[in-house]
Amino acid sequence: MDLTYDSIAEAYQRLAVPLVFLRPAKDLLDALKSAPDADILDVGAGTGVTAQAIESIKGFKGKLVELDISLQMLKASHSSNSVSKVVGQVPGLPFCDKSFDAVMANFVLSHVLKYKEAITDMVRVLKPVGRIGISAWGSEKHQYSDLWDKTSESFVSKELIENIVSEFMPSREIFTNPENTRELLRAAGAREIEIHKSEAVVSTTKVDYIAMKSVMLQGRFIKSTIGEKGWSEFLAKLTKNFDAKFSDPIEYTSRAHLVVGSKP
Ligand SMILES: C[S@@+](CC[C@H](N)C(=O)[O-])C[C@H]1O[C@@H](n2cnc3c(N)ncnc32)[C@H](O)[C@@H]1O
Numbered sequence: 092m093d094l095t096y097d098s099i100a101e102a103y104q105r106l107a108v109p110l111v112f113l114r115p116a117k118d119l120l121d122a123l124k125s126a127p128d129a130d131i132l133d134v135g136a137g138t139g140v141t142a143q144a145i146e147s148i149k150g151f152k153g154k155l156v157e158l159d160i161s162l163q164m165l166k167a168s169h170s171s172n173s174v175s176k177v178v179g180q181v182p183g184l185p186f187c188d189k190s191f192d193a194v195m196a197n198f199v200l201s202h203v204l205k206y207k208e209a210i211t212d213m214v215r216v217l218k219p220v221g222r223i224g225i226s227a228w229g230s231e232k233h234q235y236s237d238l239w240d241k242t243s244e245s246f247v248s249k250e251l252i253e254n255i256v257s258e259f260m261p262s263r264e265i266f267t268n269p270e271n272t273r274e275l276l277r278a279a280g281a282r283e284i285e286i287h288k289s290e291a292v293v294s295t296t297k298v299d300y301i302a303m304k305s306v307m308l309q310g311r312f313i314k315s316t317i318g319e320k321g322w323s324e325f326l327a328k329l330t331k332n333f334d335a336k337f338s339d340p341i342e343y344t345s346r347a348h349l350v351v352g353s354k355p
Contacts, residue, residue: 092315094259094308096137100167102306104138110303112137114291115226115347116144116197122287122351123222129153129192134181134213135160135199139168153192158184182208186216193217195224198347201263210279217354223281224351226289227266233343238336239304242329247316255312272350281352289347294340297333301326 096103120141125131127150133141136157145151155173159165160180168176179185181196182205194213203209213223232240243252256263265271269286276284295303304310305326314322 092312094255094311094315096161097163099306099311100138100161100163102302103164104167104169106299106303106306108138108140108143110293110295110299111291111345112140112198113143114345115289115349116140118287118289118347119195119197119224119226119349119351120144120148122285122349123193123195123224125153125193125222127151127153130156130190132156132158132184132186132191132194132213132216134158134184134194134196134209135202136168136176137161137164137197139165139170139174140197141195142168142170142174156186156191182212184212184216188215189218189221190216191218191221193222193224195226197226198228200225201227201260201266204261206262206265207275207278210275214276214279214281214354219354221354222351223276223354224349225266225272225276226347226349227269227272229346229348230267231346235300235333235337235341235343236304238332239301239309239329242332243309243313243325245328246321246325247313251316252309252312256308259308269348269350272348273352276350276352280354282355284350284352287349287351289349291345292342293345294342296339297330297337297341300341301329301333 130153136159156175158177158179162178165176194217200206273284
């Protein structure tokens with residue numbers, strides 16, 4: 092069962108990035124206050140959302156390095172030729188100490204079992220007075236995610252879904268609370284730690300919302316568990332349930348928290 096990001100890179104870039112990942116990437120870059128000539132490392136860069144967001148730094152002429160464990164995610168990135176792409180993982184960053192002015196991880200560390208080592212490694216590759224930023228989602232739900240969950244639980248048990256989420260995102264609970272991230276950054280030697288909020292109103296169609304959820308972890312897991320026929324039935328039921336309760340466009344507020352700090 093391939094639940095990695097490899098198989099969904101193109102759909103992730105097309106559906107999930109514009110709907111929910113671009114806004115927090117922009118906000119995290121703002122919170123890092125990088126100079127236009129900064130060397131920035133984006134850990135778990137995915138399909139290059141930071142490269143898209145960096146266009147908002149006026150006159151940026153620094154260096155951006157995108158690192159990801161998934162070659163397919165990096166391949167789906169449309170970032171310009173000036174962006175370096177590296178297949179690698181955290182912990183175990185393939186860079187010398189004190190290489191970057193800023194290091195960021197957008198919605199990545201929840202996937203990492205050795206998250207303490209990961210943060211220590213990110214601080215290691217920062218130059219003195221360099222800035223580190225970590226973002227994660229909160230635990231909030233909304234009526235659309237509730238309806239997705241309710242429908243999916245009539246096809247695959249809630250327990251099975253929760254087990255797979257814990258396996259694939261072993262540190263999700265930790266990073267849901269920004270105070271934990273603050274404490275982890277402090278323990279890794281960062282100082283001047285601040286917590287920021289990133290909020291955006293997501294406005295989309297029911298079809299695009301369901302398509303986006305389908306490529307996320309729960310969707311991939313449900314599909315691989317119930318097979319093609321079951322998946323068609325699931326989508327039909329989901330569409331019926333959504334049509335019975337909601338009309339287009341559907342809107343909700345997506346909320347993330349951003350924790351930033353400095354290396355002394
Ligand atoms: C939710 S996506 C976020 C991608 C991107 N940062 C964004 O905001 O769109 C998580 C990314 O982390 C990558 N990833 C997971 N574990 C990793 C690790 N240990 N080291 C580096 N990348 C990792 C995945 O391949 C995936 O591209």
